[in-house]
Amino acid sequence: MPGLLSLRRDALRQPETNVTNLPDLDQIRRLELLxxxxxxxxxxxxxxxxxxxxxxEVCGTPVSLVSLVEADRQWFKASVGFEPCETPIEQSVxxxxxxxxxxxxxxxxxxxxxxxxxxxxxxxxxxxxxAGAPLVGPDGVAIGTLCVIDTTPRPExxxxxxxxxxxxxxxxxxxxxxxxxxxxxxxxxxxxxKGMSANFRATVNKTIAAQEAGRIGTFEIxxxxxxxxxxxxxxxxxxxxxxxxxxxxxxxxxxxxxxRGIHSNDSNRADGSAPMNVEYRIRTATxxxxxxxxxxxxxxxxxxRPVKMIGTVQDITEAKRTVLRTQALLDLGDRLRDLEDIxxxxxxxxxxxxxxxxxxxxxxxxxxQAAETLTIQSEWHSVxxxxxxxxxxxxxxxxxxxxxxxxxxxxxxxxxxDPRTADTADALLALDIRSFVNLPVLDxxxxxxxxxxxxxxxxxxxxxxxxxxxxxxxxxxxxxxxxQAETEQATLNREIGHRLKNTFAMxxxxxxxxxxPVTERNHVQNFEKRLFALSKAHDILIHDHGGxxxxxxxxxLDETLAMPGRIDLDGPDVVLGPxxxxxxxxxxxxxxxxxxxxxxxxxxxxxxxxxxxxxxxxQEPQLTFYWQESGGPLPKPPERKGFGSKLIQMGLIGTxxxxxxxxxxxxxxxxxxxxxxxxxxx
Amino acid sequence: MAQSTPxxxxxxxxxxxxxxxxxxxxxxxxxxxxxxxxEAWSADEAVTILENRTDIRIVFTDVDMPGSMDxxxxxxxxxxxxxxxxxxxxxxxxxxxxxxxxxGSVFFPKPYDTEKVTAQLNLMAAT
Numbered sequence: 001m002p003g004l005l006s007l008r009r010d011a012l013r014q015p016e017t018n019v020t021n022l023p024d025l026d027q028i029r030r031l032e033l034l035x036x037x038x039x040x041x042x043x044x045x046x047x048x049x050x051x052x053x054x055x056x057e058v059c060g061t062p063v064s065l066v067s068l069v070e071a072d073r074q075w076f077k078a079s080v081g082f083e084p085c086e087t088p089i090e091q092s093v094x095x096x097x098x099x100x101x102x103x104x105x106x107x108x109x110x111x112x113x114x115x116x117x118x119x120x121x122x123x124x125x126x127x128x129x130x131a132g133a134p135l136v137g138p139d140g141v142a143i144g145t146l147c148v149i150d151t152t153p154r155p156e157x158x159x160x161x162x163x164x165x166x167x168x169x170x171x172x173x174x175x176x177x178x179x180x181x182x183x184x185x186x187x188x189x190x191x192x193x194k195g196m197s198a199n200f201r202a203t204v205n206k207t208i209a210a211q212e213a214g215r216i217g218t219f220e221i222x223x224x225x226x227x228x229x230x231x232x233x234x235x236x237x238x239x240x241x242x243x244x245x246x247x248x249x250x251x252x253x254x255x256x257x258x259x260r261g262i263h264s265n266d267s268n269r270a271d272g273s274a275p276m277n278v279e280y281r282i283r284t285a286t287x288x289x290x291x292x293x294x295x296x297x298x299x300x301x302x303x304x305r306p307v308k309m310i311g312t313v314q315d316i317t318e319a320k321r322t323v324l325r326t327q328a329l330l331d332l333g334d335r336l337r338d339l340e341d342i343x344x345x346x347x348x349x350x351x352x353x354x355x356x357x358x359x360x361x362x363x364x365x366x367x368x369q370a371a372e373t374l375t376i377q378s379e380w381h382s383v384x385x386x387x388x389x390x391x392x393x394x395x396x397x398x399x400x401x402x403x404x405x406x407x408x409x410x411x412x413x414x415x416x417x418d419p420r421t422a423d424t425a426d427a428l429l430a431l432d433i434r435s436f437v438n439l440p441v442l443d444x445x446x447x448x449x450x451x452x453x454x455x456x457x458x459x460x461x462x463x464x465x466x467x468x469x470x471x472x473x474x475x476x477x478x479x480x481x482x483x484q485a486e487t488e489q490a491t492l493n494r495e496i497g498h499r500l501k502n503t504f505a506m507x508x509x510x511x512x513x514x515x516x517p518v519t520e521r522n523h524v525q526n527f528e529k530r531l532f533a534l535s536k537a538h539d540i541l542i543h544d545h546g547g548x549x550x551x552x553x554x555x556x557l558d559e560t561l562a563m564p565g566r567i568d569l570d571g572p573d574v575v576l577g578p579x580x581x582x583x584x585x586x587x588x589x590x591x592x593x594x595x596x597x598x599x600x601x602x603x604x605x606x607x608x609x610x611x612x613x614x615x616x617x618x619q620e621p622q623l624t625f626y627w628q629e630s631g632g633p634l635p636k637p638p639e640r641k642g643f644g645s646k647l648i649q650m651g652l653i654g655t656x657x658x659x660x661x662x663x664x665x666x667x668x669x670x671x672x673x674x675x676x677x678x679x680x681x682x
Numbered sequence: 683m684a685q686s687t688p689x690x691x692x693x694x695x696x697x698x699x700x701x702x703x704x705x706x707x708x709x710x711x712x713x714x715x716x717x718x719x720x721e722a723w724s725a726d727e728a729v730t731i732l733e734n735r736t737d738i739r740i741v742f743t744d745v746d747m748p749g750s751m752d753x754x755x756x757x758x759x760x761x762x763x764x765x766x767x768x769x770x771x772x773x774x775x776x777x778x779x780x781x782x783x784x785x786g787s788v789f790f791p792k793p794y795d796t797e798k799v800t801a802q803l804n805l806m807a808a809t
Contacts, residue, residue, distance in 0.1 A: 509706065
C-alpha cells in the first residue's frame with residue numbers, strides 16, 4: 001500500500017508507475033466489479049480475517065491486508081497488525097500490484113523508486129518489505145491485493161512456497177467474494193439489477209431517475225416458440241400478473257400504435273434484424289402510457305441462427321417525461337410567439353401539454369364563477385379518448401370548485417377515493433377521468449381560465465408536474481393578455497383616429513360657417529386644404545402606430561395632387577416621430593400647392609424630383625430633403641411672404657435650415673434638420 | 683325634416699348627417715353647387731324620406747349615426763331598393779375598404795375637400 005506523496009513527482013519521470021495514470025477503462029471496470037461485489041465499507045467478516053491471519057503466519061510478517069483499491073483510497077476488508085481501515089491512494093503500494101499479473105515483491109521499499117518517498121516508508125510505521133498478490137476477478141479485472149508487510153527489509157523476499165500460498169490465498173479472497181455475490185443475495189434478481197444499473201447509469205441513460213434505477217425487469221424470448229420468460233419486475237413494469245411465461249405477442253400488442261415498428265416482433269427476431277436497444281411506449285392496464293427502455297442480445301445456435309433474445313426492460317417514464325416537459329416548455333415559447341389568435345394559442349398549449357404527459361386529455365376552459373360552469377376553450381385528447389362536451393357544471397363532478405375559487409390547484413390521484421369526488425366518481429369515470437389536475441389561472445386576481453390534464457388511470461402527480469402545468473397556464477395567460485392588450489391598443493388607436501378626424505370635420509364645419517361672409521373664397525379654401533394636409537399626416541401616424549415614413553408622407557402628397565407620374569421620389573427608409581411627420585406633412589402641402597399654382601405642376605410637362613439623404617458625418621446625423629421642380633415656367637420669388645412661404649421657410653421641423661432657389665430649371669428647396677429631432681416621439 | 687320645397691327640374695340631394703354643424707356645412711355645399719337639398723339626421727329618417735319622395739337623385743351620407751342602421755347599411759339599402767340613386771359616403775374612419783361600400787358608391791374621408799365633393803356631385807348629376 002505504500003506509494004508516496006513524492007511518488008507523484010517521480011511519476012512525472014516514470015509515468016508507467018503512476019497510480020493516477022492507470023488506464024481509465026481498467027479503473028472503470030475495477031470500480032464496477034467492486035460495486036458488483038458490494039463489499040466496500042462492510043463490517044469485518046471472519047472468513048476474510050482468517051485469510052490475513054494465515055498469510056501473515058505463513059510469510060512471517062507482522063502485517064497482512066486485504067486491500068481494495070478505489071478511485072481515491074484503498075480500503076481494507078481485513079487486516080492484521082495495521083490500525084487504519086483505509087489510506088489515501090497516494091500511500092498505496094498495492095495500486096502498483098494491480099497492473100502486474102503476478103506477485104509484486106519489493107524487498108526494500110527504501111530502495112525502490114516507486115516507494116522510496118512513500119510517507120509510510122519515510123515516517124512511522126516505517127514499513128520496509130512488501131509482497132502483494134493481485135485480487136483478480138473472473139473477467140481478469142484486479143480489484144486490489146492480498147499483501148504482507150514487514151518493518152525490516154527482506155533481501156531474500158518470499159520463499160517459493162510462501163509465494164504459492166499467498167497467490168492461493170488471493171484466489172481464495174476472490175472465491176469468497178464470488179461466493180458472497182451469489183450466496184449472500186437475498187433476491188438474486190435484485191442483485192443483478194443493481195449490477196446492471198451501474199452499466200446503465202454509466203453508458204445508457206444518465207437521466208434515469210434514481211428511484212427507478214434499480215427497477216429493471218429481465219426477459220428471455222424463445223424465438224422458435226415465441227414464449228417469453230419474464231421476471232417479476234418485468235411483470236410489474238408491464239402491469240400484468242406475475243407469472244413466469246407469456247406469449248410474447250401480448251407485450252407486442254401493448255406498444256402504442258405510433259411507436260410500433262421500433263420494438264421487436266416475431267419476424268425481426270427470427271431473422272436477427274430486431275433492434276437491440278430501443279425506447280418505446282406501452283399502454284398498460286392500470287398505469288396508462290409508460291415509457292420503456294429495452295436492451296437485448298441475441299443468442300445464436302451453432303448455425304448462426306438466432307434462437308433466443310435475452311434482455312432487460314426498464315420503466316423510464318419519469319426521466320423521459322422530465323425531458324419531454326422541458327422540451328414542451330421550450331416549444332411553447334417558440335410557437336406562442338408566432339400566434340395571433342387566442343384559440344390557436346390554447347390549442348397549441350393543450351397539444352404540447354397532453355403529449356408531454358401522454359394524458360387522456362389536456363386543455364383550457366373558460367370559467368363562469370357565478371354559474372359555476374366550465375366552457376371548454378381548446379382541448380387535446382388521446383386517440384383512445386373522446387373530446388369533452390363544450391359546457392360543464394362543476395358541481396356535477398364534485399365539490400372541488402370550492403378549492404378552485406380560492407385559487408388553489410386541485411390535484412387528484414384517484415377520483416374514487418378523494419373525498420371531493422368520491423360521491424360523483426361515476427360521472428368522472430364516464431368521461432375516462434380517473435385522476436386529474438385542475439389549475440386556476442388567475443388574471444389580476446380573477447379566476448376565469450382553467451387548465452386541466454386528465455388520466456384514465458390512478459396517477460400520483462409530482463410537484464414538478466403540477467408546477468409544469470402551472471407554467472403552461474401562466475404562459476398561455478400571459479400570451480393571451482399581451483394579445484388582448486395589443487388588440488385593445490389597436491381599437492383605441494382607431495377610436496382616437498376616428499375622433500380626431502371628426503374633430504377636424506367639426507373645425508372645418510365651424511370655419512366654413514364662420515367664414516361664409518368672406519368674399520375672397522381662396523383664403524377659405526387655403527385654410528380648408530391646410531386642414532386636410534394636417535388631417536392626412538395624422539392618418540399616417542395613427543395607421544403606422546405613432547411613426548410615419550418620409551416615403552409615405554411624400555406618396556400621400558402625390559395621391560392628394562392626383563397627377564400621376566409627375567413626382568419622382570427616392571430616399572432611404574426613415575421613420576419620423578409625430579411632430580416631425582405633422583410638420584413635414586404641412587410643408588409638403590405648401591410646396592405641392594405652390595407647384596400647382598405657379599410651378600412645375602402648372603404645366604403639363606413639368607415634373608418634381610424629390611430626394612432625401614441622411615448625412616451622419618457631422619456631430620449628429622442630419623436629414624436633408626431636396627425638392628427640385630423642372631419643366632414649368634421660369635420661377636420668380638414671391639412678391640410678399642404669405643403663410644405658405646413662412647411655413648416653407650420654417651423648414652422640416654420649424655428650426656429653419658432652408659435654402660430656396662428660383663434659378664432654372666425651376667424652383668428648388670433644400671431643407672436640413674436634426675434626424676434625432678425629426679424622430680423624437682414628442 | 684325636409685326644409686326646401688323641391689323645384690321642378692332641379693336635382694335633389696339628400697344629406698344624411700347627425701351632427702348639426704356638419705350637416706349645415708354639407709347643406710351649404712349642396713346648395714352652393716346649385717342643387718336642391720333635403721336633410722335627414724339619421725339613416726332611418728332618410729329611408730322614410732326616400733319612401734315618400736321620388737325626386738331624390740343623390741344621397742350624401744355620414745356613416746356613424748344613431749338609429750337602427752348606419753350610413754353603410756343605408757347605402758346598401760338604397761342600392762337594393764332604389765338602384766338609380768347615387769350614393770356618396772363620408773366618415774371619420776380613415777380608410778374605408780371597397781368591400782364594405784356598395785357598388786357604385788363613392789367615399790370621402792372626413793374632413794372632406796369641398797371642391798372634390800362638389801365635383802363629384804356635378805359628375806353624378808350629369809349622368
